[in-house]
Amino acid sequence: MESNTRKIALITGVTGQDGAYLAEFLLKKDYIVHGLKRRSSLFNTDRIDHLYQDPHLDNRNFILHYGDLTDSTNLIRVIQQTQPDEIYNLAAQSHVKVSFDTPEYTANADGIGTLRVLEAVRLLGLTEKTRIYQASTSELYGLVQQVPQSETTPFYPRSPYAVAKMYGYWITVNYREAYNMFACNGILFNHESPVRGETFVTRKITRAVAKIALGLQHKLYLGNLSAQRDWGHAKDYVEAMWLILQQEKPEDFVIATGVTTTVRDFVRLSFAELGIEIEFSGRGESEKGVVIDRDEERLQSLNINPEHIKLGQTVVKVDPSYFRPTEVDLLIGDSSKAQNQLGWKPKYTLETLVSEMVLSDLQLMHKAQYLKDGGFDVLNYFE
Ligand code: NDP
Numbered sequence: 001m002e003s004n005t006r007k008i009a010l011i012t013g014v015t016g017q018d019g020a021y022l023a024e025f026l027l028k029k030d031y032i033v034h035g036l037k038r039r040s041s042l043f044n045t046d047r048i049d050h051l052y053q054d055p056h057l058d059n060r061n062f063i064l065h066y067g068d069l070t071d072s073t074n075l076i077r078v079i080q081q082t083q084p085d086e087i088y089n090l091a092a093q094s095h096v097k098v099s100f101d102t103p104e105y106t107a108n109a110d111g112i113g114t115l116r117v118l119e120a121v122r123l124l125g126l127t128e129k130t131r132i133y134q135a136s137t138s139e140l141y142g143l144v145q146q147v148p149q150s151e152t153t154p155f156y157p158r159s160p161y162a163v164a165k166m167y168g169y170w171i172t173v174n175y176r177e178a179y180n181m182f183a184c185n186g187i188l189f190n191h192e193s194p195v196r197g198e199t200f201v202t203r204k205i206t207r208a209v210a211k212i213a214l215g216l217q218h219k220l221y222l223g224n225l226s227a228q229r230d231w232g233h234a235k236d237y238v239e240a241m242w243l244i245l246q247q248e249k250p251e252d253f254v255i256a257t258g259v260t261t262t263v264r265d266f267v268r269l270s271f272a273e274l275g276i277e278i279e280f281s282g283r284g285e286s287e288k289g290v291v292i293d294r295d296e297e298r299l300q301s302l303n304i305n306p307e308h309i310k311l312g313q314t315v316v317k318v319d320p321s322y323f324r325p326t327e328v329d330l331l332i333g334d335s336s337k338a339q340n341q342l343g344w345k346p347k348y349t350l351e352t353l354v355s356e357m358v359l360s361d362l363q364l365m366h367k368a369q370y371l372k373d374g375g376f377d378v379l380n381y382f383e
Pocket residue numbers: 012013014015016017018019036037038040044067068069070089090091092093094095109135136137138187188189190191192197
């Protein structure tokens with residue numbers, strides 16, 4: 001295809017979990033992909049290094065621009081330079097617990113940041129050309145009103161993050177209605193992957209399980225084990241983002257698997273993937289998870305020394321400092337609108353997601369251990 005007929009996408013938050021999967025997905029569809037990345041004192045491009053192209057090459061498909069959602073003139077310049085057909089606004093301070101510590105910044109980046117993107121498109125006269133995807137979230141539902149949650153369930157946000165995202169949601173709807181823009185919200189439920197940020201609960205669990213199995217860590221400290229989440233795979237969810245922007249009319253869609261699981265069961269499944277059975281006892285702050293069985297054959301087949309796992313060993317404890325001032329107890333999504341209108345369906349199950357994440361972290365920790373055994377204690381780099 002000639003370059004002037006190829007679609008151009010701009011992804012904010014390209015260095016994040018979803019940005020990386022989406023960039024890969026769009027490049028496979030022959031898009032020219034521009035990504036907005038923040039300047040950081042350390043490299044923050046690990047997730048997209050495999051897509052990197054030397055800036056001295058002609059005809060690049062993947063081009064990075066420095067930028068920040070708190071800087072409107074920067075956004076105007078990047079959007080003007082890139083003239084995108086599609087903008088995927090994925091950039092955000094995306095950690096719910098951290099938003100209680102940085103509420104003002106979170107409002108600025110996640111709430112007003114969305115306005116800045118929409119307004120830049122409007123000011124540049126691109127309202128007819130540029131379609132906009134806004135990364136909305138199941139956190140909008142917050143305090144449980146009804147389950148499963150769908151596009152018509154009322155919102156009741158429970159964190160500064162969710163309140164900021166609520167502004168992002170409604171300003172997207174408003175710009176669509178006021179200026180006839182093709183601007184859509186994807187209300188995505190939790191989605192995870194081997195490159196999920198290390199402080200979100202699923203990845204924190206799968207990394208710790210791998211380290212515990214190899215004797216590199218003894219215990220995993222967690223907060224609320226009873227929270228229930230509808231966990232899907234990021235790879236499935238970026239496809240939905242793209243489908244939302246390919247429709248005839250701009251609309252909002254819930255993207256979810258329809259299956260909900262407690263944090264406790266996610267932990268259990270993760271250990272089980274390696275052949276370690278654990279049982280929980282106690283409640284609240286005194287709840288703990290203890291090893292009750294181990295499958296030596298499975299452990300050995302994964303190159304894990306079964307001696308590292310002792311029967312009766314406490315491997316999970318609760319640390320109340322991870323509790324949130326206000327919690328979202330139960331999320332379970334109804335994605336029938338997306339299934340009917342977009343033809344979207346998740347390919348991953350919870351079990352295949354857990355398996356992929358645990359085995360990927362095991363491989364990572366095997367590498368760390370190998371280097372450690374060779375005299376290079378690089379574990380900190382894997383922290
Ligand atoms: P990540 O935290 O992995 O990625 C966030 C991205 O935003 C990173 O690239 C980060 O840059 C960038 N970023 C943060 N602040 C700014 C800023 N001020 N200006 C520019 N860029 C910034 O999130 P995910 O990939 O998991 O999520 C993508 C989006 O989807 C987010 O908006 C999130 O709130 C939303 N969402 C996520 C869900 C999930 O389950 N993953 C579910 C529903 C919604 P850096 O790498 O430098 O930190």
